[in-house]
Amino acid sequence: MNSHGGQVWRWQREFNLNPKEIIDFSANINPLGPPKEIINQLSSQLDALQHYPEPYGISLKQIIAEHHGVLPEQVIVGNGASELIDLIILHRLVKSDNINEHLTALIPEPNFSEYKRGVQALRGKVNSFTTLSLNNDLSYMKTKMMEMRPQLLFLSSPNNPTGELINNYTLKNIVQSMEQWDGELILDYSFLPFVKSSWPKASLEEINFDQTFLLFSLTKMFALPGLRLGYGITSQEKIWQLEKLRNQWAVNSLAQTAFKECFSLQNYENKTRKLIHSERERLRAELEFLGFSTFKSSANFLLIKNNNFPGTVKNLWHHLACKGIFIRLCENFQGLDESYFRIAIRLPEENDRFLEELSSFTP
Incomplete structure (x- = not known):
């Protein structure tokens, strides 16, 4: 069963809604929508669909490498970050000398469910513990x-x-602790572009890429979940091994076209960060006033707990859904229960509409 947000196709059927009537707070996507530069570039490249995409995204790797200051041989591009999660898990399993050995993974929860799904799909053992602040x-x-x-x-x-x-x-x-054994850290930076500083202060030179895989997604910042855009940075040796485990055309031509355009849109990114920061703090204040607890967030979403607001979160979800507004229930996140929900930060007028309907809710 699909436990993620962004199920617009399902809500259209269940609530008989026109897609334009839906305000989706459940998916953490840039509310500004895809940049016009990318849309225009995609439109101009439709003739390329009659050809196979560039194998392994070779020219795209060069652009990403220059952006991050690494070698192209340290970059892998994927059909979304989710494909690379599965690939790195498969690589670790194949790497084992003992084919009967079960893969082991540690996942602090709550967290993105695809990590756990990917490990368990290959019969791996997942250990976890709950922390709301690592x-x-x-x-x-x-x-x-x-x-x-x-x-x-x-x-x-x-x-x-x-x-x-x-x-x-x-x-x-954490990185220093991992160096005491042959473990591997998968560090998912999918939402990092929404932080004021778009790159962590720690320099790449300090990272041991033999034991670290940095994962990035362009889907969220550039509002392109339908194209599936993700990439990873790690050691040259590991990239070579990962590429052997997949087909060479995993990333389609349109996705590669969009990919290349993304790294030249600094004004769009800056505008997004300014909007997200302003609206996130405004929403936090309004929600706290209504009796909710909110978690301090650096991203384009807020985790919210119902403390004193009347009614249950499920009843609230249904009330909002009938109005075409969809939030993310969080009871299927390990460590959270039915009193939690998550909202994406959207445009000011959409956030106002959400707050208005929230205030009018009576259980």
Whole structure:
């Protein structure tokens, strides 16, 4: 069963809604929509669909490498970040000398569910613990790491769904701990472009890419979930091994076209960050006033807990859904319950509409 947000196709059927009537707060996508530069570029490249896409996105790797200051041989492009999550898990399993050995992974929860799904799909063993702030629970995190010595450790920064950005001190401690055994850190930076600083302060030179895989998504910032845009940075040796496990045309021609345009849209990114920061803090204040608790977020979404607001979150979800407004229930996130929900930060007028309907709700 699909447990993610953004199920517009389903809501159209169940609530008999026109797509234009739906305001989707459940998917963490840039409310500004796809940049016109990308749309125009895609329109001009439709004739390229009669040809196979460039194998492995070779020219795209060069653009990404220049953007991050790494070698093209350290970059892999994927059909969304989700494809690369599955690929890195498969790589770790294939890497094992013992074919009967079960893959082990440690995942602090709540977190993006695709990590756990990917490991369990290959019969791996997932260990987890609950923390709503990895920065505050670093000591406990290190204890769990030393106890388990996992082959894979999955972290997201900012975290989905809390929005917490892992600070440099926490990250450095985790990386140093991983060096004590042959473990691998998968650090998911899918929502990092929404942070004021679009790149972590820690320099890439400090990262041991033999044990670290940095994961990026362009789907969220550039509002292109239908095209599936993701990439990863790691060691040259690992990239070579990963590429052997997949087909060479995994990323289609239109996605590669959009990919290349993304890295030249700084004005769009700056406008987005300014909007997200302003609206996120405004929403936090309004929600706190209404009796909700909100988590301090660095991302383009807010995790919210119902403390004193009347009625249940499920009843609230149905009330909003009937108005064409959809929020993300969070009870299927490990460590959260039915009192939590998440909203994406949207345009001011859409956020106003959400607050208006929220205020009018009576259980």
